[in-house]
Amino acid sequence: MIVDIHAHYFAKEYIDLLIRIGGRSLPEAARALTAGPARRDDTSGIAARLQQMDEAEVQLQVLSPAASPPYAEKEADAVAAARLINDTYAELAQKYPGRFNAVVSLPLPHIDASLSEMERGLDQLGMLGVSMTCSCFDRSTAEAEFEPLYAEMNRRRAVLNYHPIQNGICSPMINDYKFTVSVGASLEDAAIVLHLIARRVPERYPNITYVIPHLGGLIPMQLQRLDNQVPRNYPDLPERPSVTARRFYYDTVGHGSHAALLCAWKAFGADQIVAGSDYPVLMAFETYRQTFHYVRECGLPDEDVDKILNHNAQRVLGLPE
Numbered sequence: 001m002i003v004d005i006h007a008h009y010f011a012k013e014y015i016d017l018l019i020r021i022g023g024r025s026l027p028e029a030a031r032a033l034t035a036g037p038a039r040r041d042d043t044s045g046i047a048a049r050l051q052q053m054d055e056a057e058v059q060l061q062v063l064s065p066a067a068s069p070p071y072a073e074k075e076a077d078a079v080a081a082a083r084l085i086n087d088t089y090a091e092l093a094q095k096y097p098g099r100f101n102a103v104v105s106l107p108l109p110h111i112d113a114s115l116s117e118m119e120r121g122l123d124q125l126g127m128l129g130v131s132m133t134c135s136c137f138d139r140s141t142a143e144a145e146f147e148p149l150y151a152e153m154n155r156r157r158a159v160l161n162y163h164p165i166q167n168g169i170c171s172p173m174i175n176d177y178k179f180t181v182s183v184g185a186s187l188e189d190a191a192i193v194l195h196l197i198a199r200r201v202p203e204r205y206p207n208i209t210y211v212i213p214h215l216g217g218l219i220p221m222q223l224q225r226l227d228n229q230v231p232r233n234y235p236d237l238p239e240r241p242s243v244t245a246r247r248f249y250y251d252t253v254g255h256g257s258h259a260a261l262l263c264a265w266k267a268f269g270a271d272q273i274v275a276g277s278d279y280p281v282l283m284a285f286e287t288y289r290q291t292f293h294y295v296r297e298c299g300l301p302d303e304d305v306d307k308i309l310n311h312n313a314q315r316v317l318g319l320p321e
Contacts, residue, residue, distance in 0.1 A: 251276030
């Protein structure tokens with residue numbers, strides 16, 4: 001059975017709270033949800049979700065709020081939003097044991113509050129890891145101000161799931177041309193890998209399990225070029241960039257692209273690829289079952305397909321395989 005390490009649930013109460021907070025705290029992803037009530041979730045839709053999970057051979061979804069995290073300029077707003085979404089996920093996990101769990105959403109950019117919520121989510125709510133977006137208010141989450149979070153995750157040997165926040169890497173060359181989501185999200189995925197390498201975060205916090213979404217964006221195609229050219233600007237890296245990149249895990253969300261999956265498989269190896277769906281985003285284009293089972297259609301060795309779909313996420317999350 002599949003563990004979906006990258007799934008989303010948008011509780012109506014949570015999105016309503018983000019709307020009330022407003023300002024910079026309401027990213028474009030949340031604005032899109034306000035325009036599409038069908039994408040807001042409530043418990044009445046859980047039966048249909050569970051049926052889709054059964055059809056896709058998914059045992060467990062690991063939930064996060066995608067590009068609508070509980071970030072707010074005022075600490076009280078961020079804490080209220082984080083507690084609401086984490087409690088919502090914990091209630092789902094309790095009501096449907098073995099079918100849902102989550103990664104802890106943090107009330108960024110407030111570090112002490114985030115440390116407290118991380119402790120609550122991991123120790124009290126029983127969540128499986130931590131969720132951070134690739135940036136917070138247009139600051140990379142690999143920057144120095146976030147390092148107390150990395151230190152605590154390192155101490156706990158935690159899983160860290162990243163997700164784009166849909167800012168198009170703050171580039172008018174992406175956003176002005178309306179590629180913020182279709183291309184910009186993949187650029188965010190690639191950017192956080194590059195930032196982690198440049199700031200030597202995995203070297204200093206080696207006990208964290210880093211999970212990058214969407215097959216790593218551009219990274220699978222860049223490994224050799226990174227090895228050739230990055231050392232000129234970063235001569236003191238502890239290892240080649242490709243070696244560090246291969247220490248991360250990458251989920252299978254690839255919009256059904258055989259070429260993208262094959263590239264990631266060739267670049268990182270089957271052991272570093274975990275099953276993920278981006279539920280419900282890709283269901284506008286394909287069934288939930290197909291989101292995973294395209295992996296079976298790419299010509300990979302059966303042993304590698306089995307690892308990717310049925311074992312790697314369980315191993316990463318410390319769950320029974």
